[in-house]
Amino acid sequence: xxxxxxxxxxxxxxxLEAFDALIRSKGYSNRSEALRDLIREELVRxxxxxxxxxxxxxxxxxxxxTRELTGKITSLQHDxxxxxxxxxxVHLDHHNxxxxxxxxxxxKEVEKLASRIKATRxxxxxxxxxxxxxxxLT
Amino acid sequence: xxxxxxxxxxxxxxxLEAFDALIRSKGYSNRSEALRDLIREELVRxxxxxxxxxxxxxxxxxxxxTRELTGKITSLQHDxxxxxxxxxxVHLDHHNxxxxxxxxxxxKEVEKLASRIKATRxxxxxxxxxxxxxxxLT
Amino acid sequence: xxxxxxxxxxxxxxxLEAFDALIRSKGYSNRSEALRDLIREELVRxxxxxxxxxxxxxxxxxxxxTRELTGKITSLQHDxxxxxxxxxxVHLDHHNxxxxxxxxxxxKEVEKLASRIKATRxxxxxxxxxxxxxxxLT
Amino acid sequence: xxxxxxxxxxxxxxxLEAFDALIRSKGYSNRSEALRDLIREELVRxxxxxxxxxxxxxxxxxxxxTRELTGKITSLQHDxxxxxxxxxxVHLDHHNxxxxxxxxxxxKEVEKLASRIKATRxxxxxxxxxxxxxxxLT
Numbered sequence: 001x002x003x004x005x006x007x008x009x010x011x012x013x014x015x016l017e018a019f020d021a022l023i024r025s026k027g028y029s030n031r032s033e034a035l036r037d038l039i040r041e042e043l044v045r046x047x048x049x050x051x052x053x054x055x056x057x058x059x060x061x062x063x064x065x066t067r068e069l070t071g072k073i074t075s076l077q078h079d080x081x082x083x084x085x086x087x088x089x090v091h092l093d094h095h096n097x098x099x100x101x102x103x104x105x106x107x108k109e110v111e112k113l114a115s116r117i118k119a120t121r122x123x124x125x126x127x128x129x130x131x132x133x134x135x136x137l138t
Numbered sequence: 139x140x141x142x143x144x145x146x147x148x149x150x151x152x153x154l155e156a157f158d159a160l161i162r163s164k165g166y167s168n169r170s171e172a173l174r175d176l177i178r179e180e181l182v183r184x185x186x187x188x189x190x191x192x193x194x195x196x197x198x199x200x201x202x203x204t205r206e207l208t209g210k211i212t213s214l215q216h217d218x219x220x221x222x223x224x225x226x227x228v229h230l231d232h233h234n235x236x237x238x239x240x241x242x243x244x245x246k247e248v249e250k251l252a253s254r255i256k257a258t259r260x261x262x263x264x265x266x267x268x269x270x271x272x273x274x275l276t
Numbered sequence: 277x278x279x280x281x282x283x284x285x286x287x288x289x290x291x292l293e294a295f296d297a298l299i300r301s302k303g304y305s306n307r308s309e310a311l312r313d314l315i316r317e318e319l320v321r322x323x324x325x326x327x328x329x330x331x332x333x334x335x336x337x338x339x340x341x342t343r344e345l346t347g348k349i350t351s352l353q354h355d356x357x358x359x360x361x362x363x364x365x366v367h368l369d370h371h372n373x374x375x376x377x378x379x380x381x382x383x384k385e386v387e388k389l390a391s392r393i394k395a396t397r398x399x400x401x402x403x404x405x406x407x408x409x410x411x412x413l414t
Numbered sequence: 415x416x417x418x419x420x421x422x423x424x425x426x427x428x429x430l431e432a433f434d435a436l437i438r439s440k441g442y443s444n445r446s447e448a449l450r451d452l453i454r455e456e457l458v459r460x461x462x463x464x465x466x467x468x469x470x471x472x473x474x475x476x477x478x479x480t481r482e483l484t485g486k487i488t489s490l491q492h493d494x495x496x497x498x499x500x501x502x503x504v505h506l507d508h509h510n511x512x513x514x515x516x517x518x519x520x521x522k523e524v525e526k527l528a529s530r531i532k533a534t535r536x537x538x539x540x541x542x543x544x545x546x547x548x549x550x551l552t
Contacts, residue, residue, distance in 0.1 A: 004424050004427070008421070008422055008423075012418060013418070014552050015450065018551075022456060033257065038452040042452070059194075059195045086228055093272075098272075100195050102236060124275050127268070129265045130265070131263045135234065136428070141288070143292050144287075145284070145307065146282050147283060148308050149311075150279070152412070160319060173311060177287075276289075302529050303533035313532060317539070333471060335545055337545055362502060366516045369548075374471075376471050378514065394451060400454055400552075401545050414538075
């Protein structure tokens with residue numbers, strides 16, 4: 001289905017040595033994989049800017065003792081319609097919960113949901129991880 | 139257990155109006171909650187720099203048809219010891235999976251695991267969300 | 277012309293103590309100034325998203341021995357029309373120059389110029405600092 | 415003095431096509447230059463983490479009518495010792511000035527100066543651009 005293409009890259013010797021040292025320290029076993037990662041990161045950034053269908057995770061930490069908080073968060077997810085795929089819940093300690101929502105949809109919709117959760121009283125921290133459906137990314 | 143303190147902030151009228159408009163558009167119902175969020179974000183950034191115990195999520199997308207990939211990822215998680223709390227797996231389509239690992243531990247350890255997963259062949263995109271255990275964050 | 281408004285913010289005691297310690301370490305002499313900075317950073321981010329007139333600096337490092345490089349960079353600036361206000365040039369060593377261009381205009385135009393300079397052969401590194409004209413920011 | 419090395423990179427056809435479209439839109443004339451830029455950005459990030467000598471610019475916008483502000487900023491620069499190379503000043507309008515300081519030195523020292531300027535009353539916005547002396551970057 002997919003076909004591998006090989007092309008040449010020219011680089012200064014000292015730049016290549018510095019790059020090799022860097023990627024070794026990061027755990028890469030070869031240059032091609034490291035370069036593919038750099039390329040894919042650029043492409044994912046572009047996907048989020050151009051409004052295609054993206055995937056992501058919304059991670060947030062909250063005190064579940066806050067009055068009406070869990071109900072509000074559930075409502076927000078339902079209002080967001082079909083962009084929510086699944087959630088994962090971790091009890092960090094007696095007070096604190098960490099929840100991750102996996103989402104897929106238009107960037108604007110995903111960002112709006114993350115923003116709404118973040119603005120909810122009792123949510124201490126909320127982050128959106130912008131990743132990809134992988135569909136156009138081999 | 140915790141006690142609320144109220145203090146005064148002085149702001150230029152036009153700056154306050156712009157801020158009010160901004161936070162309304164983000165879904166905040168009052169200024170205090172918006173300011174608390176800005177403050178907590180600064181504190182979480184500091185937690186990650188200073189090497190305390192942090193929480194986070196590692197989100198990655200991969201093609202599960204890649205040979206030996208799932209085995210490698212499982213090994214990496216086991217090697218990381220007790221920083222992995224739980225994982226969540228979503229089938230994006232026939233080829234692509236999105237996985238989220240919830241982690242808790244020293245920033246360096248968490249960053250190392252994320253880096254190892256990212257460098258694995260077949261992993262298309264990998265992101266680390268740097269959040270908090272919430273313990274020192276009311 | 278501008279009038280100061282004072283309003284109350286309520287915060288948990290332990291959150292306030294952590295914030296006070298943080299801003300002291302950053303050199304702030306009072307909370308209001310630290311909070312104003314957090315607010316203004318949010319507003320500047322919004323200015324860049326919404327396409328108003330912004331100010332910024334494009335910083336780049338290059339080897340001035342690269343053939344035709346200085347001519348190309350000058351051309352790019354002239355093509356960018358009236359968004360370029362002034363430039364500053366520093367000789368880092370025998371080979372390397374650092375140049376800063378101060379720009380003012382629509383975000384898209386500014387980003388395009390930064391992108392063009394970065395893509396020029398011989399430019400080793402190029403960054404865009406997104407700041408403000410200060411006009412709507414008291 | 416420097417010697418060019420050529421090596422092969424293997425990439426999926428569809429990934430390569432997406433990359434070619436992306437870099438064309440950014441103004442690159444060939445793949446090698448685009449890949450060199452991605453590599454150099456990674457290396458500069460590493461330089462800032464590892465405490466080598468780096469170069470950078472501190473960009474800030476302020477109202478020059480603020481009492482004693484210009485004096486304070488000058489003092490901060492003198493206290494920072496020999497990391498300040500040069501400055502550039504632009505009058506944005508009757509009230510607002512944009513100033514850029516070119517710095518070279520240890521990352522910690524540079525970050526400290528940027529933090530001090532940002533915390534100064536009357537400074538509306540302050541950003542640090544983390545670039546390189548170019549010395550180890552061909």
